[in-house]
Amino acid sequence: MAKAPARTANSEPATPNRERPEQPTRYEASKEELLDFYQQMLLIRRFEEKAGQLYGLGLIGGFCHLYIGQEAVAVGLQSALQPGKDSVITGYRDHGHMLAYGIDPKVIMAELTGRAAGISQGKGGSMHMFSTEHKFFGGHGIVGAQVSLGAGLAFKHKYDEDGGVCLTYFGDGAANQGQVYESFNMAELWKLPIIFVIENNQYAMGTSVNRASAEDQLYKRGESFRIPGLQIDGMDVLACRAAAETALAWVRAGKGPIILEMKTYRYRGHSMSDPAKYRSREEVQAMRDKSDPIEALKRELEAIGVTDAELKATEQAIRKVVNEAADFAESTPEPAPAELYTDVLVEKY
Numbered sequence: 001m002a003k004a005p006a007r008t009a010n011s012e013p014a015t016p017n018r019e020r021p022e023q024p025t026r027y028e029a030s031k032e033e034l035l036d037f038y039q040q041m042l043l044i045r046r047f048e049e050k051a052g053q054l055y056g057l058g059l060i061g062g063f064c065h066l067y068i069g070q071e072a073v074a075v076g077l078q079s080a081l082q083p084g085k086d087s088v089i090t091g092y093r094d095h096g097h098m099l100a101y102g103i104d105p106k107v108i109m110a111e112l113t114g115r116a117a118g119i120s121q122g123k124g125g126s127m128h129m130f131s132t133e134h135k136f137f138g139g140h141g142i143v144g145a146q147v148s149l150g151a152g153l154a155f156k157h158k159y160d161e162d163g164g165v166c167l168t169y170f171g172d173g174a175a176n177q178g179q180v181y182e183s184f185n186m187a188e189l190w191k192l193p194i195i196f197v198i199e200n201n202q203y204a205m206g207t208s209v210n211r212a213s214a215e216d217q218l219y220k221r222g223e224s225f226r227i228p229g230l231q232i233d234g235m236d237v238l239a240c241r242a243a244a245e246t247a248l249a250w251v252r253a254g255k256g257p258i259i260l261e262m263k264t265y266r267y268r269g270h271s272m273s274d275p276a277k278y279r280s281r282e283e284v285q286a287m288r289d290k291s292d293p294i295e296a297l298k299r300e301l302e303a304i305g306v307t308d309a310e311l312k313a314t315e316q317a318i319r320k321v322v323n324e325a326a327d328f329a330e331s332t333p334e335p336a337p338a339e340l341y342t343d344v345l346v347e348k349y
């Protein structure tokens with residue numbers, strides 16, 4: 001592993017990092033890529049709607065945080081990653097990130113309903129899903145904790161010299177957590193290959209970002225650590241993809257971490273048990289009407305000649321996948337009682 005640059009007391013760092021990445025322009029996607037982005041975002045939307053229904057029916061217990069409205073972020077960013085090489089970690093609002101990674105909707109839905117066939121054997125639920133095979137490291141319920149863990153994953157990439165980059169997602173609320181800044185410091189000091197993705201969906205539970213953040217331009221939060229930041233339209237999947245390209249090029253060139261502030265919006269409450277009284281229906285409706293990432297991409301597809309029939313066929317195919325996932329999640333068995341004592345760490349380490 002490359003050594004950190006030497007520093008002397010009271011001196012400027014040996015490698016001043018004042019270079020700035022250029023603000024990315026929109027990604028120029030082929031028709032196939034546009035269709036792929038559309039399908040992936042629609043899959044997340046319909047999956048989450050179905051999860052909301054199953055929760056309402058009492059088939060999903062515990063917490064359930066839906067990603068509806070934010071689909072462009074996970075799809076745009078993760079489409080630029082190299083599978084099997086790069087890693088991803090996020091908080092509890094994690095179903096969309098898993099779907100964007102191509103993980104089978106059936107095992108995600110079965111985890112939500114607590115079944116043995118679920119991706120965490122039915123013992124993790126909504127907030128604790130992992131797929132080490134896909135280098136997806138959760139799924140974490142402690143706000144901000146995944147940022148430090150993400151720095152650890154990035155350290156591992158650097159230590160192993162495997163060329164991988166860790167995409168570490170966290171929210172606007174988490175951005176005020178102390179350990180985020182300890183992680184920023186270490187990440188820049190050691191030039192770790194990490195992209196800090198702040199999903200600024202405007203709210204942390206019932207608190208708006210402007211009410212909770214002294215500096216609400218969150219892309220600037222790395223300034224005193226010399227970490228550059230970019231503010232990106234998180235409702236535009238092509239802007240998200242372009243941001244990923246810029247950030248990956250920066251990090252893979254060995255320039256250390258970068259922050260992406262993705263301006264996005266969640267349509268549903270914080271979790272399924274949130275009546276969302278802290279904002280007006282009009283605010284949510286205006287976002288849906290003006291900025292919906294899926295509707296915007298649909299218009300682009302129509303403009304390049306994709307027919308109504310093709311779009312309808314896509315919608316039907318996705319509904320089928322989601323219905324099959326839900327049927328599977330309802331019918332596959334729960335873990336056997338003896339499984340209560342497996343997959344539990346009891347040794348000292």
Ligand SMILES: Cc1ncc(C[n+]2csc(CCOP(=O)(O)OP(=O)(O)O)c2C)c(N)n1
Nearest residue numbers: 093141142143171172173174201203204205
């Ligand atoms: C350390 C810690 N403090 C508080 C909570 C309770 N909590 C759960 S989610 C949340 C809000 C986080 O909001 P944000 O980071 O914006 O993410 P979002 O839910 O919007 O995706 C809070 C305060 C927690 N889980 N962990």
Ligand SMILES: [Mg+2]
Nearest residue numbers: 171172203204
């Ligand atoms: Mg938030």
